[in-house]
Amino acid sequence: AQSVTQLGSHVSVSEGALVLLRCNYSSSVPPYLFWYVQYPNQGLQLLLKYTSAATLVKGINGFEAEFKKSETSFHLTKPSAHMSDAAEYFCATLFGNEKLTFGTGTRLTIIP
Amino acid sequence: DAGITQSPRYKITETGRQVTLMCHQTWSHSYMFWYRQDLGHGLRLIYYSAAADITDKGEVPDGYVVSRSKTENFPLTLESATRSQTSVYFCASREGSDTQYFGPGTRLTVL
Numbered sequence: 001a002q003s004v005t006q007l008g009s010h011v012s013v014s015e016g017a018l019v020l021l022r023c024n025y026s027s028s029v030p031p032y033l034f035w036y037v038q039y040p041n042q043g044l045q046l047l048l049k050y051t052s053a054a055t056l057v058k059g060i061n062g063f064e065a066e067f068k069k070s071e072t073s074f075h076l077t078k079p080s081a082h083m084s085d086a087a088e089y090f091c092a093t094l095f096g097n098e099k100l101t102f103g104t105g106t107r108l109t110i111i112p
Numbered sequence: 113d114a115g116i117t118q119s120p121r122y123k124i125t126e127t128g129r130q131v132t133l134m135c136h137q138t139w140s141h142s143y144m145f146w147y148r149q150d151l152g153h154g155l156r157l158i159y160y161s162a163a164a165d166i167t168d169k170g171e172v173p174d175g176y177v178v179s180r181s182k183t184e185n186f187p188l189t190l191e192s193a194t195r196s197q198t199s200v201y202f203c204a205s206r207e208g209s210d211t212q213y214f215g216p217g218t219r220l221t222v223l
Contacts, residue, residue: 100212
């Protein structure tokens with residue numbers, strides 16, 4: 001069965017520092033991959049998605065992710081963290097046309 | 113307004129009562145989903161629907177009932193609420209393999 005693993009349930013970075021949130025997927029066939037963000041007391045919103053076009057995907061709010069088939073990874077990065085980036089981030093995969101499979105989430109804290 | 117809405121946003125009920133959470137989307141997306149979100153468990157799929165009159169169980173369906181008589185609506189009913197069903201519930205919709213959109217959530221407390 002397909003799955004995604006997010007390494008690190010909590011990540012803290014200083015304001016202005018690089019943000020790196022890790023996601024690995026398990027699938028023999030490259031799936032569709034997504035990163036979602038959830039701000040406190042809100043639903044999830046899409047940051048970016050990989051659908052087998054370009055391997056480097058740019059999303060909203062300065063985030064990007066690179067699909068690496070050899071590493072089965074889809075890590076999320078942002079060059080310079082902002083206080084407003086504090087949220088929970090979910091990696092998800094869609095294989096076939098049915099259900100998204102979510103990782104357990106990474107809570108990002110920004111240190112002033 | 114276009115989008116996906118949930119009602120109520122907050123609900124307090126008592127053990128044993130029936131509760132229905134509503135979900136409405138304006139895009140005519142084929143797929144609709146219900147998740148619950150609890151600390152330590154992330155998002156867990158309760159039920160989903162691929163089209164009107166087609167529903168299927170997710171990861172944690174026990175104690176819940178769904179229906180989908182119209183494409184745009186996907187209500188979730190707790191037939192006899194239990195304390196373990198205290199959670200935040202999210203509805204979502206999607207067309208094919210496109211982006212999945214989430215509602216704002218319903219915070220349910222069962223006393």
